[in-house]
Amino acid sequence: MLSKNKIKLIKSLERRKFRDEVGLFVAEGPKVVAELMSALHPVYIAALAEVADILGQEAIGQSSELDIVSPQELARASFLRAPQGVVALFPIPERQWTAPSHGLSLALDNIQDPGNLGTIIRAADWFGVENVVCSLGTADVYSPKAVQATMGALARVKVSYADLDAVLSAATGPVYGTFMDGTNLYNQPLGQDGFIVMGNEGQGISKHIEEWVTHRLLIPSYPANRPTIESLNVAVATSIVLAEFRRREEQTEKGK
Amino acid sequence: MLSKNKIKLIKSLERRKFRDEVGLFVAEGPKVVAELMSALHPVYIAALAEVADILGQEAIGQSSELDIVSPQELARASFLRAPQGVVALFPIPERQWTAPSHGLSLALDNIQDPGNLGTIIRAADWFGVENVVCSLGTADVYSPKAVQATMGALARVKVSYADLDAVLSAATGPVYGTFMDGTNLYNQPLGQDGFIVMGNEGQGISKHIEEWVTHRLLIPSYPANRPTIESLNVAVATSIVLAEFRRREEQTEKGK
Numbered sequence: 001m002l003s004k005n006k007i008k009l010i011k012s013l014e015r016r017k018f019r020d021e022v023g024l025f026v027a028e029g030p031k032v033v034a035e036l037m038s039a040l041h042p043v044y045i046a047a048l049a050e051v052a053d054i055l056g057q058e059a060i061g062q063s064s065e066l067d068i069v070s071p072q073e074l075a076r077a078s079f080l081r082a083p084q085g086v087v088a089l090f091p092i093p094e095r096q097w098t099a100p101s102h103g104l105s106l107a108l109d110n111i112q113d114p115g116n117l118g119t120i121i122r123a124a125d126w127f128g129v130e131n132v133v134c135s136l137g138t139a140d141v142y143s144p145k146a147v148q149a150t151m152g153a154l155a156r157v158k159v160s161y162a163d164l165d166a167v168l169s170a171a172t173g174p175v176y177g178t179f180m181d182g183t184n185l186y187n188q189p190l191g192q193d194g195f196i197v198m199g200n201e202g203q204g205i206s207k208h209i210e211e212w213v214t215h216r217l218l219i220p221s222y223p224a225n226r227p228t229i230e231s232l233n234v235a236v237a238t239s240i241v242l243a244e245f246r247r248r249e250e251q252t253e254k255g256k
Numbered sequence: 257m258l259s260k261n262k263i264k265l266i267k268s269l270e271r272r273k274f275r276d277e278v279g280l281f282v283a284e285g286p287k288v289v290a291e292l293m294s295a296l297h298p299v300y301i302a303a304l305a306e307v308a309d310i311l312g313q314e315a316i317g318q319s320s321e322l323d324i325v326s327p328q329e330l331a332r333a334s335f336l337r338a339p340q341g342v343v344a345l346f347p348i349p350e351r352q353w354t355a356p357s358h359g360l361s362l363a364l365d366n367i368q369d370p371g372n373l374g375t376i377i378r379a380a381d382w383f384g385v386e387n388v389v390c391s392l393g394t395a396d397v398y399s400p401k402a403v404q405a406t407m408g409a410l411a412r413v414k415v416s417y418a419d420l421d422a423v424l425s426a427a428t429g430p431v432y433g434t435f436m437d438g439t440n441l442y443n444q445p446l447g448q449d450g451f452i453v454m455g456n457e458g459q460g461i462s463k464h465i466e467e468w469v470t471h472r473l474l475i476p477s478y479p480a481n482r483p484t485i486e487s488l489n490v491a492v493a494t495s496i497v498l499a500e501f502r503r504r505e506e507q508t509e510k511g512k
Contacts, residue, residue, distance in 0.1 A: 031486065035485070115371060119489045119491075119492060122485050122488065122489060122492075123488060123489070123492055125484050125485040126475075126477045126478075126484055126485055126487075126488050127477065127478045128477070128478040128479055128482055128484070149489070150485075151485055151486070151487075152485065153485045156483070156484070156485075186503050186506070219382075219499065220502075220506070221382045221383065221384070222382075222383045222384040222502040222505070222506070223384055226384060227412070228381050228382050228384070228412070229291070229378050229381040229382055229406075229407055229408065229409045229412075230287065230407070231382075231407075232378065232379060232382050232495065233375045233378060233379070233405070233491065233495075235375075235489065235491070235492060236375060236378075236379055236491060236492055236495040239488065239489075239492040239495065239496055240495055240496055240499045243475065243496045243499070243500075244499075246476075246478040247442050249478070250442070250476070250478070
């Protein structure tokens with residue numbers, strides 16, 4: 001049985017204000033919930049019997065509050081048009097930005113769309129970027145939409161929020177950014193340390209953040225000089241850049 | 257003045273049934289509308305005075321019905337949380353799939369999310385892929401959400417719907433597809449003709465479509481063998497594959 005209070009609690013977590021107040025976020029679907037369970041301890045799970053089995057009902061029951069629910073009950077708690085069998089509440093991890101000693105980090109400058117943000121975190125996981133720092137104006141990665149778009153990548157990728165000027169002013173390595181007037185990504189050396197800055201969907205990288213960028217990259221359109229759309233989606237652009245950094249690294253490894 | 261009937265018409269176009277009935281789709285925002293106006297003739301535009309000016313009020317007024325509206329009126333017609341100053345109605349182009357004589361085409365196998373679909377079309381435009389053929393089960397590219405995600409790329413990219421088995425069975429060139437057990441994209445030759453098949457968000461490429469695939473590609477995660485998220489977002493995966501095809505082509509051009 002899913003109590004009215006539980007439904008009310010879950011639904012309230014669509015709003016950042018309530019998430020911050022109670023320190024919880026919602027995740028749905030067996031894949032996303034299972035991924036998150038590998039890193040975080042759920043405080044509550046509502047699941048169809050067959051999905052609870054998949055997730056390991058015994059293990060859950062020992063450590064979390066578990067309700068076996070009907071599809072109708074689940075639908076009342078779900079944020080999805082097609083609920084996916086399980087809704088879980090996880091504690092929002094405390095994350096303070098600390099500069100990693102090496103490797104690539106992503107710096108997100110006011111990404112607004114929760115779907116884009118989640119998709120970026122998912123790609124960061126795929127390409128082994130463990131640290132993502134978001135400007136204070138970036139969307140909240142713990143909103144239901146962003147969490148779903150991560151597909152559970154929050155289990156491995158550390159996302160923190162900080163003043164990007166402060167973060168980048170302390171950077172000792174290169175700071176990459178994409179610009180319409182940048183240099184062809186494929187024609188310049190790319191390292192495996194430093195920051196990759198990605199900008200807002202409409203405005204790109206802010207002027208004050210641009211000042212910290214040491215390497216201006218361009219993802220070339222094709223064929224050159226053909227009229228085309230003005231830009232790529234920011235999650236797409238981030239992923240193309242990450243793919244190229246990692247392709248180079250693999251090439252370098254092979255060359256050794 | 258925006259009449260009640262116009263608002264009703266616009267709002268009805270959220271549903272495919274009504275779009276098909278009247279043969280119209282909705283686009284919003286000066287960028288998207290201006291892009292589409294370069295290729296399609298709007299039948300109706302509602303815009304704030306300043307946005308009508310940007311779009312070229314005189315040119316519009318001669319050929320389309322134009323209403324200069326207040327922000328409050330526009331908000332009633334808009335599908336966006338933050339309306340962008342203009343809502344326009346365009347005729348849905350008649351597109352029958354005809355196999356192009358050369359070049360790369362995208363074949364989309366049951367892409368479900370309109371945002372993903374639109375983002376794929378936007379990337380296709382960026383990478384000069386003019387022809388996209390969608391399975392009959394793919395989302396409708398003329399839904400308001402998909403149109404917004406294209407950012408106007410529908411002005412150049414021809415999107416048609418067809419039986420993918422029929423389309424691919426007639427293919428004379430290579431048919432590429434991405435699979436979890438494919439061969440590293442970066443370790444195999446890629447041509448500049450044929451089809452790239454992208455599969456459904458949850459299920460990947462259908463079994464019956466897989467049979468037509470001649471080249472199985474994998475986008476490698478990094479570092480190899482590290483635990484990671486199960487897959488990339490489909491619009492992200494499509495874009496990484498397209499970027500790599502075009503990077504190779506540019507390399508080949510340079511080598512000549």
